Amino acid sequence: MSIFSILSQKPWTSDQAKIDDKHSGKSSSMPLPRVALYVSMVVMGVLFTLFSVAYIGRMAYGDWRVLPEPPLLWFNSLVILMSSFAFHKATLSLKENNNRRTREYLFLAGALTLGFITGQLFVWRELVSFGYFVSTNPSYAFFYLLTALHILHLIGGLIAWLFVVYKSFTAEDESSNFPLSLNLCAIYWHFLLMVWLILFTMLLLT
Amino acid sequence: MSESIIPESELEEVELYHPKSWWTEKVFSQDAKLIAIQYGLTAFAIGFVALVLSWFMRIQIAFPEMAIISEGTYYQFITMHGMIMVVYLLTALFLGAFGNYLIPLMVGARDMVFPYLNMVSYWTYLVAVLVLFVSFFTPGGPTGAGWTLYPPQAILGGTPGQETGIVLMLVSLCIFIVGFTMGGLNYVITVLQARTRGMTLMRMPLTVWGIFTATVLALFAFPALFVSAVMMLFDKLLMTSFFMPALVEFGENLSYGGGSPILFQHLFWFFGHPEVYIVALPAFGIVSDLISIHARKNIFGFRMMVWAIVGIGALSFIVWAHHMYVSGMNPYFGFFFATTTLIIAVPTALKVYNWILTLWKGNIHLTIPMLFCLGFIVTFLNGGLTGLFLGNVIVDVPLSDTYFVVAHFHMVMGIAPVLVILGAIYHWYPLITGKMLHDGMGRFHFWITFVGSYLIYFPMHYLGFIGVPRRYYEMGQTEALYTSSAADLNVFITIAALAVGFAQLVFIYNVFWSAKNGKVAEKNPWKSTSLEWQTPEQPPIHGNFGKELPVVYRWAYDYSVPGAEDDFIPQDVPNEKVKLAEGYTELGVEKT
Numbered sequence: 001m002s003i004f005s006i007l008s009q010k011p012w013t014s015d016q017a018k019i020d021d022k023h024s025g026k027s028s029s030m031p032l033p034r035v036a037l038y039v040s041m042v043v044m045g046v047l048f049t050l051f052s053v054a055y056i057g058r059m060a061y062g063d064w065r066v067l068p069e070p071p072l073l074w075f076n077s078l079v080i081l082m083s084s085f086a087f088h089k090a091t092l093s094l095k096e097n098n099n100r101r102t103r104e105y106l107f108l109a110g111a112l113t114l115g116f117i118t119g120q121l122f123v124w125r126e127l128v129s130f131g132y133f134v135s136t137n138p139s140y141a142f143f144y145l146l147t148a149l150h151i152l153h154l155i156g157g158l159i160a161w162l163f164v165v166y167k168s169f170t171a172e173d174e175s176s177n178f179p180l181s182l183n184l185c186a187i188y189w190h191f192l193l194m195v196w197l198i199l200f201t202m203l204l205l206t
Numbered sequence: 207m208s209e210s211i212i213p214e215s216e217l218e219e220v221e222l223y224h225p226k227s228w229w230t231e232k233v234f235s236q237d238a239k240l241i242a243i244q245y246g247l248t249a250f251a252i253g254f255v256a257l258v259l260s261w262f263m264r265i266q267i268a269f270p271e272m273a274i275i276s277e278g279t280y281y282q283f284i285t286m287h288g289m290i291m292v293v294y295l296l297t298a299l300f301l302g303a304f305g306n307y308l309i310p311l312m313v314g315a316r317d318m319v320f321p322y323l324n325m326v327s328y329w330t331y332l333v334a335v336l337v338l339f340v341s342f343f344t345p346g347g348p349t350g351a352g353w354t355l356y357p358p359q360a361i362l363g364g365t366p367g368q369e370t371g372i373v374l375m376l377v378s379l380c381i382f383i384v385g386f387t388m389g390g391l392n393y394v395i396t397v398l399q400a401r402t403r404g405m406t407l408m409r410m411p412l413t414v415w416g417i418f419t420a421t422v423l424a425l426f427a428f429p430a431l432f433v434s435a436v437m438m439l440f441d442k443l444l445m446t447s448f449f450m451p452a453l454v455e456f457g458e459n460l461s462y463g464g465g466s467p468i469l470f471q472h473l474f475w476f477f478g479h480p481e482v483y484i485v486a487l488p489a490f491g492i493v494s495d496l497i498s499i500h501a502r503k504n505i506f507g508f509r510m511m512v513w514a515i516v517g518i519g520a521l522s523f524i525v526w527a528h529h530m531y532v533s534g535m536n537p538y539f540g541f542f543f544a545t546t547t548l549i550i551a552v553p554t555a556l557k558v559y560n561w562i563l564t565l566w567k568g569n570i571h572l573t574i575p576m577l578f579c580l581g582f583i584v585t586f587l588n589g590g591l592t593g594l595f596l597g598n599v600i601v602d603v604p605l606s607d608t609y610f611v612v613a614h615f616h617m618v619m620g621i622a623p624v625l626v627i628l629g630a631i632y633h634w635y636p637l638i639t640g641k642m643l644h645d646g647m648g649r650f651h652f653w654i655t656f657v658g659s660y661l662i663y664f665p666m667h668y669l670g671f672i673g674v675p676r677r678y679y680e681m682g683q684t685e686a687l688y689t690s691s692a693a694d695l696n697v698f699i700t701i702a703a704l705a706v707g708f709a710q711l712v713f714i715y716n717v718f719w720s721a722k723n724g725k726v727a728e729k730n731p732w733k734s735t736s737l738e739w740q741t742p743e744q745p746p747i748h749g750n751f752g753k754e755l756p757v758v759y760r761w762a763y764d765y766s767v768p769g770a771e772d773d774f775i776p777q778d779v780p781n782e783k784v785k786l787a788e789g790y791t792e793l794g795v796e797k798t
């Protein structure tokens with residue numbers, strides 16, 4: 001039901017009461033963890049958007065210097081893309097009831113993510129070795145800040161990933177919600193991939 | 207209508223968390239009701255600090271020759287007073303305390319949907335408060351940058367607390383935001399997904415609507431404060447230049463360069479204005495319910511009230527730059543923001559009309575909660591009207607940074623929401639403790655607080671007109687600006703402020719005294735329809751409702767329904783169980 005039709009209800013009339021009495025009390029049939037993930041993603045989206053707005057706003061000032069683009073960044077982007085893809089494959093394998101394959105892809109996704117984080121740290125080291133410190137120019141400062149924030153979100157994701165890996169060993173149980181957890185983890189990874197691609201594009205455009 | 211058409215419960219009965227030891231039951235509790243009380247007590251404790259700071263400031267302003275505090279300390283006190291009041295007291299009270307207590311009970315849930323996260327949210331908030339408090343005892347003391355923390359001065363030498371105070375302030379804010387976000391997820395998702403059967407969104411009491419919408423606003427607005435705090439921490443600790451322009455300090459070139467202080471102002475007020483409504487919307491919701499209950503009438507224009515809450519919430523994100531009229535902005539920009547600011551006054555005024563129309567011909571009980579509500583309407587109206595003045599660029603420019611502004615924001619977001627909080631405590635105290643607050647002390651508290659606040663802030667408008675600037679610890683001898691009558695007025699204001707402060711001590715005493723010695727409250731003492739009063743026990747125990755969750759058959763405003771014997775019908779009573787008044791065959795149908 002759209003927000004407008006909800007807001008135009010007249011809850012005090014007896015006609016509306018007949019409809020309302022049958023209401024289950026939930027606004028959506030989604031399971032709770034999914035709602036929680038979506039709401040959190042909105043909040044994270046706001047956070048990254050505001051940082052980006054500040055980035056673009058700050059860019060307009062005269063002292064802005066173009067950021068060097070270490071080629072390693074392209075490689076890292078490929079790695080995070082692949083980790084997202086591995087998650088995708090894991091969900092597909094689960095649909096085919098291939099638990100072993102699912103777990104393999106799950107491990108691959110985690111390993112690739114760790115690879116991405118390590119790669120980003122190498123980018124930092126490279127920049128520092130060129131003498132590009134946080135305080136050298138706001139463009140570098142933003143680079144360090146935004147990549148760090150993104151890595152923090154990935155680390156949060158990796159903690160969730162540990163739980164999912166753990167659950168994958170009990171996936172055969174009737175009561176297991178492993179499929180849902182895996183699905184949510186994959187969505188979160190796709191989200192962080194999107195965030196990275198947007199950040200990367202922004203860095204390239206300066 | 208028979209009961210059989212009610213669908214089977216779709217909500218799986220959730221396994222309630224059962225505490226295993228004294229510690230997990232009473233301290234690290236996951237019960238939203240106890241978390242609410244923890245939030246409330248912590249907020250009041252730190253809020254009391256802010257109140258005491260205001261006494262020092264008022265004494266300093268009235269009797270500068272006593273010099274009880276130095277000019278640096280004055281700035282530190284202003285800053286801590288403002289920030290604590292706005293963020294650590296009001297936001298935490300409305301969302302953390304009232305949100306936690308009332309949301310699950312009012313929508314018919316056993317608890318919040320993520321109780322563990324809810325507990326972590328409180329302890330994170332406590333850490334934020336402690337970090338802030340510790341800054342009083344660090345070398346250099348707390349920050350004196352003003353609650354707006356504008357760079358560049360916030361982190362430069364010459365501003366008190368620039369050594370560690372400002373760092374602790376920014377860190378504390380970040381912690382607060384992380385903690386709030388955990389709670390906020392809970393409030394939003396509980397409202398959306400954990401209501402009981404029959405509880406549609408439009409059947410929720412306005413209190414829940416207000417808290418819910420305010421939480422959504424906060425989830426969008428607090429990230430802006432987070433971003434500005436993190437970036438300022440970088441500027442301070444890592445010498446970046448996000449906000450810092452090239453500067454010469456004491457003849458020395460600083461390594462900063464090119465940053466934009468205005469960028470900070472935009473980010474800060476993108477948070478700061480919605481923050482006003484994060485505090486105001488729950489107050490609007492609570493006031494609507496209290497007025498309806500204590501005037502025994504349904505709320506006038508219920509749907510409009512919901513629309514206004516949602517509309518104000520949305521609009522509040524496009525008015526922020528009215529705080530920046532004197533920052534040298536493009537006049538067209540100012541025109542845009544003046545327009546949106548005046549537009550937001552429309553739904554706000556509508557709410558005031560509806561409250562008054564609810565009172566109109568109501569069966570008004572002058573209970574203490576009702577007194578506070580009436581006080582709120584008058585105060586909010588006053589503060590809202592001066593807001594219209596300040597919303598216009600040409601009127602604001604001369605009044606900016608004078609006591610007119612101090613009077614305006616204290617009326618609208620200081621006193622008004624505090625009156626609601628106090629009224630709400632008198633209203634829900636019987637539910638929380640099972641005892642009534644002492645009536646005589648309560649009435650004394652109300653009259654001194656309400657009249658006293660007026661005596662404090664009404665004269666300040668006049669001080670602002672004659673140009674007395676805000677944030678001055680001493681006005682000096684400039685007879686042109688600071689006439690001797692203004693000085694006398696300031697003495698008067700200070701006496702009123704101390705009296706109001708004293709009344710709060712009486713209130714605190716009352717809260718503790720009544721918890722032990724108060725009259726035992728009868729069940730549902732205000733005869734309210736909403737679910738929180740329909741629990742089997744009063745105060746409600748862990749799990750809130752008995753074996754079965756209540757089923758909701760009506761909206762929350764069935765007061766004085768024609769045909770019903772009682773003047774209220776609780777939300778969980780179906781039509782066929784309503785006791786009819788004599789001469790009626792059905793609700794609203796008279797025997798012929």
Ligand code: HEM
Nearest residue numbers: 260263264284288291292352353354619620676677678703
């Ligand atoms: C009766 C209680 C209160 C008294 C006596 C009081 C007094 C004061 C005083 C003396 C100032 C400094 C004015 C100046 O020199 O510019 C001030 C500032 C302020 N107060 Fe209050 N206040 C009270 C309650 C509140 C409440 C409940 C709020 C909650 C919103 C609040 C929010 C602020 C803010 C935001 C500032 C501005 C701080 C700044 O300029 O950075 N006050 N108050």
Ligand SMILES: [Cu+2]
Nearest residue numbers: 479526528529
């Ligand atoms: Cu504003």
